[in-house]
Each structure stands twice: as C-alpha cells, then as structure tokens.
Amino acid sequence: MVQILVALVQIGVVMGLVMGHVAYLTYVERKVLADMQDRLGPMEVGFHGLLQPIADGLKLFFKEDIVPAGANKMIFTAAPILVLIPAMIGFAVVPFGRDSLTIFGVTFHPFIVDLHIGVLYILAFASLGAYGILLAGWSSNSKYSLLGGLRAAAQVISYELPLGLALVGPILLSESLSMMEMSKQQGGGFWAWYIWQQPVAFVIYLICAIAETNRLPFDLPEAESELVAGFFTEYSGMRFSFFFMAEYANMILVSCVAASAFLGGWQPPLPFLDFIPPLLWFLVKVYAILFFFIWLRATLPRLRFDQLMAFGWKIMLPLALANVLVTATIVYFFQ
Amino acid sequence: MPNLVKLLKTVFFIEIIKGLGLTARHLFVRPITRQYPHEKPKLPSGYRGAIAHLRYDDGTEKCVGCALCEAACPSHCITVVSGEDPHLPQRRIAVEYFLDVTKCVFCGFCVQACPVDALASSPEYELATTNKRKLFMDKETMLQLGDRYFPVRAPRNPPYLQNRWAFFHQMKEAGFPGMQEK
Numbered sequence: 001m002v003q004i005l006v007a008l009v010q011i012g013v014v015m016g017l018v019m020g021h022v023a024y025l026t027y028v029e030r031k032v033l034a035d036m037q038d039r040l041g042p043m044e045v046g047f048h049g050l051l052q053p054i055a056d057g058l059k060l061f062f063k064e065d066i067v068p069a070g071a072n073k074m075i076f077t078a079a080p081i082l083v084l085i086p087a088m089i090g091f092a093v094v095p096f097g098r099d100s101l102t103i104f105g106v107t108f109h110p111f112i113v114d115l116h117i118g119v120l121y122i123l124a125f126a127s128l129g130a131y132g133i134l135l136a137g138w139s140s141n142s143k144y145s146l147l148g149g150l151r152a153a154a155q156v157i158s159y160e161l162p163l164g165l166a167l168v169g170p171i172l173l174s175e176s177l178s179m180m181e182m183s184k185q186q187g188g189g190f191w192a193w194y195i196w197q198q199p200v201a202f203v204i205y206l207i208c209a210i211a212e213t214n215r216l217p218f219d220l221p222e223a224e225s226e227l228v229a230g231f232f233t234e235y236s237g238m239r240f241s242f243f244f245m246a247e248y249a250n251m252i253l254v255s256c257v258a259a260s261a262f263l264g265g266w267q268p269p270l271p272f273l274d275f276i277p278p279l280l281w282f283l284v285k286v287y288a289i290l291f292f293f294i295w296l297r298a299t300l301p302r303l304r305f306d307q308l309m310a311f312g313w314k315i316m317l318p319l320a321l322a323n324v325l326v327t328a329t330i331v332y333f334f335q
Numbered sequence: 336m337p338n339l340v341k342l343l344k345t346v347f348f349i350e351i352i353k354g355l356g357l358t359a360r361h362l363f364v365r366p367i368t369r370q371y372p373h374e375k376p377k378l379p380s381g382y383r384g385a386i387a388h389l390r391y392d393d394g395t396e397k398c399v400g401c402a403l404c405e406a407a408c409p410s411h412c413i414t415v416v417s418g419e420d421p422h423l424p425q426r427r428i429a430v431e432y433f434l435d436v437t438k439c440v441f442c443g444f445c446v447q448a449c450p451v452d453a454l455a456s457s458p459e460y461e462l463a464t465t466n467k468r469k470l471f472m473d474k475e476t477m478l479q480l481g482d483r484y485f486p487v488r489a490p491r492n493p494p495y496l497q498n499r500w501a502f503f504h505q506m507k508e509a510g511f512p513g514m515q516e517k
Contacts, residue, residue, distance in 0.1 A: 299358045
C-alpha cells in the first residue's frame with residue numbers, strides 16, 4: 001500500500017516537473033530565438049513575458065474544439081493521447097539523481113522505477129509515438145495532414161535505427177541497459193563520460209534525436225511553408241496543445257537520455273564538486289542540450305525530404321553500424 | 336587535396352559550426368525592434384501625417400476657400416465649397432471643407448499649393464479606427480488637429496528646410512561648381 005502511494009507521489013512529482021518544464025521550454029525557446037534574431041520575443045504578459053506560457057495554456061484550454069467534417073472521430077480524438085502518452089511515459093526510467101531519500105521509513109528513489117532494460121523501454125515507447133502521428137494525419141481527412149503524417153512516419157522510422165544503434169555504444173561500455181547503472185559507470189570526473197569514448201555515437205544520437213522529435217532542421221512533418229502545420233493542421237484547442245506538449249516532452253526526454261548515456265547523468269564533472277546536489281548537475285546537462293536544440297533551430301534551414309532520407313539511410317545508418325562494430329571489437333578484446 | 340579539405344569540413348561540420356557562431360554572436364546584439372505602443376518612434380521634422388487646418392493669432396481660420404488644394408490633390412480626396420463669411424461680409428472662406436483620409440496619400444501637395452499657408456502636415460499617424468466614417472474629416476476636426484499640433488503660429492521652419500537652404504546658400508557662395516561644365 002505504502003509502496004503504491006510512494007510510486008504515485010513520485011509519478012505526480014515527475015509529471016508536474018515535466019509539464020512545468022514543457023510550459024517554460026516554449027517560453028525559453030521563443031525568447032532565445034528572438035534574441036538570436038535581434039528581436040525581443042514575448043514581453044507583454046508579466047515581467048518580460050514570464051507569464052506567457054500560462055496565458056497560452058488558458059487560451060488553448062478555452063478555444064473551440066473542432067472536429068473536421070469527414071474526419072474519423074474516434075481516431076481523431078485518440079491520436080493526440082497516443083502521441084502524448086509515449087512522450088510522458090519514458091520519464092519513468094530517467095535517473096534524476098544519485099541518493100535515495102528516506103522520510104519516516106519510506107524510501108524515495110531519484111527515479112520512478114529502475115528497469116534493467118531502461119534504454120530499450122524508452123526506445124520502444126519512442127517508436128509508439130509515430131503511430132499517434134500517423135493516425136492523426138490519416139484521420140483528419142485533409143491532404144496536408146496526411147502528407148505530414150506520412151512524412152513523420154517515414155522520418156521517425158528511418159532515424160530510429162541509427163538512434164538505437166548510437167545508444168548501443170554506451171550500452172556496450174557500461175555492460176548494462178539500465179539508465180541508473182549507465183550513469184553510475186561514468187563517475188569520477190568528466191573524462192570518464194562516454195562522450196569521449198563515443199564521440200561519433202554522441203553526434204549521431206544528437207542528430208537522430210532532433211529528427212526523432214521533428215524539430216528544425218528536420219521538421220518536415222510540420223513544414224509550415226509547405227504543409228500548413230503538417231499532421232496537426234486540423235487540430236485546435238486542447239488537442240492541438242497535446243501535440244505541442246508531446247513535442248516538447250519528447251525534446252526533454254531525448255535530452256535526458258543524452259545526458260544519462262553520454263554526459264555522465266548526475267555525475268559532477270570534477271570529483272571535488274561532489275557537494276553540489278546530483279539533481280542540479282543532471283538539470284544543467286539537460287538544459288545545455290535543450291539550449292543546443294534551440295540554437296540549432298535558430299541557425300539551420302530546413303532540409304529537403306530526399307536529402308533527409310538520403311542522409312538517414314546512406315550516412316547515419318552505416319556510420320552507426322560501423323561505430324557499433326568498432327566498439328564491440330574493442331570492448332571484446334580489451335575489457 | 337581540395338576534395339580532402341572539403342570532406343574533412345563536411346565530417347567536422349565546419350560550416351554548421353560557423354553558422355552556430357554567428358547566431359551565438361547575435362545573442363548579445365541589442366534587439367532592434369521597438370515595443371511600439373509603449374515606446375513611440377521619434378519622427379523626423381519633415382514628417383507628413385494627417386493634414387490640419389491652421390488659425391491666425393486672433394483665432395480666425397486662415398483658409399480663404401480658394402480650392403487650390405483641391406486642384407493640387409493627386410488622389411482627389413479634398414472637396415472645398417467656397418462662400419462668404421456670414422459675419423464678415425466680403426471675406427471669403429470655405430463653407431464646407433472635406434478631406435477623405437482613406438483616399439489621402441499624404442503627399443503634402445495641398446500644403447505647398449495653399450497661398451495663405453492655411454494647411455499643414457501634422458505628425459498624427461495613429462489613424463487606425465474601427466469606424467471608417469471617422470476617417471472622413473471636416474473643417475472642424477482639421478482645425479482641432481491644427482490647434483493640437485501647431486499651438487504656436489510662428490512661421491514654420493523645420494530643420495530639414497533649414498538644412499536645404501543652408502546647402503543652397505553654400506552652393507551659391509561657391510558659384511555653383513560644376514554648372515558651367517558640360
């Protein structure tokens with residue numbers, strides 16, 4: 001009974017944290033993009049627009065919910081949920097810190113559950129998100145949505161392979177599929193992080209993560225100049241905001257995985273910096289990767305679809321395979 | 336060899352890193368946008384906004400109803416009905432004077448055409464309204480505009496005109512160099 005309560009409290013805390021971060025990530029993205037384009041960004045609601053995410057949320061909540069004529073109503077309704085759930089559920093295995101907290105004999109772990117197949121679990125749910133996108137595109141009864149959905153499905157499937165293969169490097173090095181174990185193995189200083197032993201895998205992972213979350217320069221499924229808004233063209237109000245939340249939650253999730261697998265998770269960069277809580281180190285690393293995503297968005301134009309596909313299958317996949325081969329050989333002979 | 340350099344550049348994302356550097360530099364550039372309704376732009380001295388009517392110092396209007404502005408207007412937005420002042424016989428005024436701001440192109444030709452300097456370009460540019468009829472100005476509204484923006488009825492000599500005259504005099508003193516040459 002207590003176990004279930006503890007788990008529920010943890011889920012609540014993690015969900016709350018993630019939703020808060022999703023809300024303010026939209027604000028930070030708008031602000032950083034504006035700064036990089038010599039603009040001001042949101043300035044009206046609150047001090048320097050700090051209450052903008054709340055205003056946006058309220059606006060979306062009270063907007064009319066339109067189901068287009070000819071849409072398959074059931075699938076149209078289910079699709080946003082099918083996108084949001086896989087994005088949120090991955091946070092269950094992310095290790096946010098090192099120490100377990102014991103209050104009144106009840107132990108709170110820095111993760112909801114330490115699955116021994118954590119990485120596989122995240123990859124599996126990341127692929128499930130593609131179903132929601134495809135169904136949303138198909139059920140909307142609109143050509144833009146359908147094209148966007150098809151593009152998204154093709155893109156997500158072709159970039160999932162190198163993404164998974166890039167994560168095989170850290171898995172081989174740590175000899176574990178558990179995210180917690182992986183972070184533990186990288187202790188002792190920043191030179192023990194897997195980014196130095198797996199630089200190719202790290203770059204492949206970052207590129208595929210951007211493609212996987214449908215962000216610029218790989219945002220073809222929602223290319224505004226071609227497809228209006230891609231697979232969520234016909235969505236409005238709360239359902240639209242579900243897609244929006246899922247995109248940003250996915251961004252945070254891939255950043256969490258990158259921080260745990262390549263940047264040492266909650267480990268401090270130098271051993272004597274141990275007195276700073278591990279949670280803060282983890283957050284700093286996640287924020288750095290998120291900032292990089294936004295920075296990249298401000299810099300690069302969108303790829304053409306054939307370029308995207310050629311890049312994924314002809315460069316990313318062979319490179320990731322070669323990386324796995326070399327890593328496996330070295331690990332077999334030297335460890 | 337150039338192929339090798341190109342390959343290495345591609346492999347290490349040199350061009351993308353250059354682009355990232357550019358955007359990172361712009362992170363510290365001051366924003367050039369203005370918070371418009373809170374922060375008004377500084378208008379140049381020769382700014383041509385809505386046309387206003389002016390008065391003499393004793394409060395009587397300057398306009399004599401000659402309708403030269405109507406003739407000069409390229410967009411035909413001015414309508415003048417000329418007549419006699421009922422209180423001062425033999426003094427001619429514009430009995431009716433209409434200016435359709437929806438047609439006006441703010442060229443200022445009417446101001447130049449006026450023989451008695453009764454018209455002026457006011458710096459009023461916030462003309463947006465939800466009622467289009469409000470953009471149909473009669474003499475009263477134009478006189479009010481003039482009272483608001485030109486309270487001192489001294490001869491108007493804005494800096495841009497002073498600069499123009501200064502340049503002209505300078506050229507004259509120099510004997511208009513280059514004029515005699517072919």
